[in-house]
Amino acid sequence: MIKNTALTDLHIALGAKMVPFAGFNMPVQYSGINDEHETVRKAVGVFDVSHMGEFILKGSGALDLIQRVSSNDASRLTDGKVQYAYLPNEAGGVVDDLLIYRIDEETYFLVVNASNIEKDWDWISKYNTNGVTMKNISDETSLFAVQGPKSADVLDSLTDMDLATMSYYSFAKGSFAGVDNVLVSATGYTGAGGFEVYVANKDARKVWDAIFEAGAPHGIKPIGLGARDTLRLEMGFCLYGNDIDDTTSPLEAGLGWVTKFTKDFVNAEGLKKQKEAGLENKLVGFEMVERGIPRQGYAIQDGNGNVIGRVTSGTQSPTLKKSIGMGYVALAHAKEGTELYIAIRNNPVKAVVVKPPFVK
């Protein structure tokens, strides 16, 4: 059965085009992807991303459990800080990527991809041998991503939490729009700045309405998953299921910066060996030189027609008005400035390797 978020009816009433995504009935666009994209880059927009999963890990062994399953070093977190990480599997791939929030020394809040909620739950549970209390609050929790340069201006009036000075990857919990216990973090997936607001489903409508009322003078708009994808791709952020998955190497995906060999974790040995042996492929960004739009699954070729990789994400960048993409290529072709050819409907179309973010 397809799931709804707490606000599905509202999205339909707002004229959203709805699509099934990761088992949820989700808004893919309202006014149009380009318009929504520009709204987030220049002003402020709100995404209902309540399909995302949330787990609470609590107990004296919580940090040890997280350190075991996560690639990053969660011991570096302090209360009120967030960390990006991934869950490595034992075969060299990635179970999921996630955010880890430290509420207090013994309480952590994990935010995972909607498509992986069950898989992640089972995966972390498998390593929970020291009685950490795990709670899956995904079904009760709504998540709104308020993104764009005007985000702080809009949200500031709704809370006593000091959002204007909140540093990137920090969070606070407090009263928001008259609702207690709302968690607000300075995080997001757009590169446009902004916040993510976690609220119980029962209060979701109240919080959404308050945000839109406060945002009206700034031209706030609802934003769908379509623009979420173009925004994240302009920043070169990985999307699980496209750019990383159970079979892709996190090191080849460029996630070395959140892979901390200074501690032990699942498959640390395997990844260390891979790093020492040298990577075979690399996830690169590229821009099309000739006309055409790269799409997931298209082959990447060298100048002689040899297949050297595949496209994992691609779109027309609404900001640049150029076609951009990401894909894995053999290491010899990964250098900035290297010419690649994307096989678009069997025609090789010229592209060039560039270093993300595509939009600075």
Add this chain to the structure above:
Amino acid sequence: MTFPKDLKYTKDHEWIRVSGEEAIIGITDFAQRELGDIVFIDVDTVGNEVAQDEVFGTVEAVKTVSDLFMPVTATVLEVNEKIDGSPELVNQDPYGEGWLVRVKLDNPADVEGLLSAADYEAQVAV
């Protein structure tokens, strides 16, 4: 959504407007809405005869790509120059300025076999 009565339609969401031996072809209002923001029309069949139901090009929206199917066997004469620089015309005016290609029909009578506006509307209403 509009479905002009003077056009013929395909189940694949193209329309065709015949004048003598020639015709212009575009995609329907329904199609442009489904695709969303259109960013590129790729037609590489100019000068070629394309058989009925064969692909004569593709339409790229931000999120998706969709093939364009020839309603009846015809030779592609030209692509609408305006949509090259302004593909959004296909969204804004799918039956007017956002037309896609001009063709020479192999046999103008073939068009009679296509869907009427009412038939097409009934199909997309489902």
